[in-house]
Amino acid sequence: MKQSEIKELSVEALAEKFAEYKKQHADLKMAHSVTPLENPLQIRTLRRTVARLATELTKRENQ
Structure with a gap:
């Protein structure tokens, strides 16, 4: 996933993707x-x- 794609996501979508990719990485x-x-x-x-x-x-939490 590219940085430009990540910037377009909402906070909820970011959290969702983060959990998904973190689980994939562990697996x-x-x-x-x-x-x-x-x-x-x-x-x-x-x-x-x-x-x-x-x-x-x-970054978004600190803003």
Whole structure:
């Protein structure tokens, strides 16, 4: 998810997406620890997306 897409979302949608992506990241990490993933770079992209969403949520809370 790109930063421009994140900025267009409402606060409720951001919180929803944040929870969704955070769960996907945890599931992917667990799956990778059991058996190696075909594309382990997915973990990195999900982690960065979660960080982008968290940053935007914090930014909007502080405004």
